Amino acid sequence: xxxxxxxxxxxxxxxxxxxxxxxxxxxxxxxxxxxxxxxxxxxxxxxxxxxxxxxxxxxxxxxxxxxxxxxxxxxxxxxxxxxxxxxxxxxxxxxxxxxxxxxxxxxxxxxxxxxxxxxxxxxxxxxxxxxxxxxxxxxxxxxxxxxxxxxxxxxxxxxxxxxxxxxxxxxxxxxxxxxxxxxxxxxxxxxxxxxxxxxxxxxxxxxxxxxxxxxxxxxxxxxxxxxxxxxxxxxxxxxxxxxxxxxxxxxxxxxxxxxxxxxxxxx
Amino acid sequence: xxxxxxxxxxxxxxxxxxxxxxxxxxxxxxxxxxxxxxxxxxxxxxxxxxxxxxxxxxxxxxxxxxxxxxxxxxxxxxxxxxxxxxxxxxxxxxxxxxxxxxxxxxxxxxxxxxxxxxxxxxxxxxxxxxxxxxxxxxxxxxxxxxxxxxxxxxxxxxxxxxxxxxxxxxxxxxxxxxxxxxxxxxxxxxxxxxxxxxxxxxxxxxxxxxxxxxxxxxxxxxxxxxxxxxxxxxxxxxxxxxxxxxxxxxx
Numbered sequence: 001x002x003x004x005x006x007x008x009x010x011x012x013x014x015x016x017x018x019x020x021x022x023x024x025x026x027x028x029x030x031x032x033x034x035x036x037x038x039x040x041x042x043x044x045x046x047x048x049x050x051x052x053x054x055x056x057x058x059x060x061x062x063x064x065x066x067x068x069x070x071x072x073x074x075x076x077x078x079x080x081x082x083x084x085x086x087x088x089x090x091x092x093x094x095x096x097x098x099x100x101x102x103x104x105x106x107x108x109x110x111x112x113x114x115x116x117x118x119x120x121x122x123x124x125x126x127x128x129x130x131x132x133x134x135x136x137x138x139x140x141x142x143x144x145x146x147x148x149x150x151x152x153x154x155x156x157x158x159x160x161x162x163x164x165x166x167x168x169x170x171x172x173x174x175x176x177x178x179x180x181x182x183x184x185x186x187x188x189x190x191x192x193x194x195x196x197x198x199x200x201x202x203x204x205x206x207x208x209x210x211x212x213x214x215x216x217x218x219x220x221x222x223x224x225x226x227x228x229x230x231x232x233x234x235x236x237x238x239x240x241x242x243x244x245x246x247x248x249x250x251x252x253x254x255x256x257x258x259x260x261x262x263x264x265x266x267x
Numbered sequence: 268x269x270x271x272x273x274x275x276x277x278x279x280x281x282x283x284x285x286x287x288x289x290x291x292x293x294x295x296x297x298x299x300x301x302x303x304x305x306x307x308x309x310x311x312x313x314x315x316x317x318x319x320x321x322x323x324x325x326x327x328x329x330x331x332x333x334x335x336x337x338x339x340x341x342x343x344x345x346x347x348x349x350x351x352x353x354x355x356x357x358x359x360x361x362x363x364x365x366x367x368x369x370x371x372x373x374x375x376x377x378x379x380x381x382x383x384x385x386x387x388x389x390x391x392x393x394x395x396x397x398x399x400x401x402x403x404x405x406x407x408x409x410x411x412x413x414x415x416x417x418x419x420x421x422x423x424x425x426x427x428x429x430x431x432x433x434x435x436x437x438x439x440x441x442x443x444x445x446x447x448x449x450x451x452x453x454x455x456x457x458x459x460x461x462x463x464x465x466x467x468x469x470x471x472x473x474x475x476x477x478x479x480x481x482x483x484x485x486x487x488x489x490x491x492x493x494x495x496x497x498x499x500x501x502x503x504x505x506x507x508x509x510x511x512x513x514x515x516x517x518x
Contacts, residue, residue, distance in 0.1 A: 155317060156317060157414070158366055174353075248353075250353045250394060
């Protein structure tokens with residue numbers, strides 16, 4: 001399938017979903033105050049783009065998102081490299097990690113708010129906590145997939161352990177880390193909005209959604225906020241996928257040479 | 268000079284190498300031949316210091332090998348896994364020079380000179396995956412030569428190439444050996460190849476517990492040719508002798 005066909009099908013799917021929502025609301029199957037027509041929601045969402053107060057809120061949310069995600073990466077990558085290369089450390093902390101990992105981050109919102117107040121610190125902390133895991137696990141997994149022959153080659157050229165880690169393991173793991181960051185980016189966005197909704201006041205997309213529910217035509221505004229959250233997620237994901245394609249072109253299977261089948265690069 | 272003194276090696280309770288004693292004088296191209304799974308690669312990795320010798324000792328120029336010896340280079344069979352796919356051909360070749368503290372431009376210049384020598388001018392900016400298997404192995408050879416090694420280890424380097432490419436690379440290896448006078452240990456399971464490139468052929472017995480069962484000088488002229496050398500009486504009788512040792516080795 002070509003990129004163009006993919007794009008076309010994607011648009012078709014979005015149009016169908018839009019049509020169904022619009023139809024259900026217009027046909028009066030559900031009450032209008034429960035589910036306003038999709039066109040009204042989208043129209044409201046577009047109009048919000050001209051509202052400076054709303055855009056400031058988006059800025060606040062995105063800043064917390066970026067800070068939290070950045071913090072998570074700054075912690076998870078070195079930690080993953082340590083866990084993936086030093087089996088003793090891995091064995092020592094495995095139980096702790098397996099205990100912490102399944103804890104739902106959203107459930108920690110009240111606890112962290114209690115400790116850090118209901119400001120950016122709470123938000124960033126929770127985002128960082130939740131988005132730590134995908135990056136961490138992908139780093140450890142990627143290290144396990146690194147070709148030992150490439151390591152041996154560099155060792156034979158006289159490179160020490162740290163040099164091999166930086167020149168072979170880290171670049172070879174980078175595509176895995178990037179995929180982890182992409183997963184974490186979505187998790188971070190969920191946490192950013194959820195923390196804002198649950199923890200209370202100030203500014204942000206979550207605050208907008210939380211406050212909209214008490215107003216007239218609240219459902220429409222809540223849904224318009226949700227459309228914004230989804231749109232942000234879509235744009236962020238597309239940007240990261242594009243960056244991965246460009247940066248890690250080498251990680252994809254080589255194209256077969258004309259007339260000669262190539263040996264698989266990663267058996 | 269490379270010396271192995273009764274080197275033995277086990278993996279768990281599996282006995283791989285048994286009492287290997289061998290002296291390789293400077294500038295010799297030694298072929299090590301033996302059936303698959305006889306521990307040739309283990310021997311090579313032990314010499315490279317990638318595997319510690321469990322019994323016996325390996326010395327290079329009188330110094331015992333504990334880690335990887337200085338001025339060593341290796342070429343593995345799996346060029347696709349041994350080259351770093353995220354680096355260009357030029358950066359792959361220049362990589363060993365990083366340890367010498369040369370500036371980037373000097374490293375690149377050196378790499379391009381070597382690439383020309385192995386018959387790959389103009390490939391510097393490409394990535395390994397864009398090249399054919401034979402070209403990739405040429406890149407790996409260039410990378411091994413760039414630091415002017417005094418000891419070059421090759422682990423079945425041409426084993427996964429087609430016949431024509433393999434012959435070209437054998438000749439490239441001979442040319443390199445003639446001009447640089449590097450000591451080379453060349454591991455192969457191909458009997459003809461071991462005789463064609465070698466100054467000397469050592470035959471390992473099948474495992475477990477491989478030992479040296481034959482050690483033959485190759486009295487062929489230094490200038491060799493794929494057609495005339497392989498047709499010469501010396502070559503034919505030698506390959507028969509090596510073949511008999513490899514195949515008919517008593518267990």
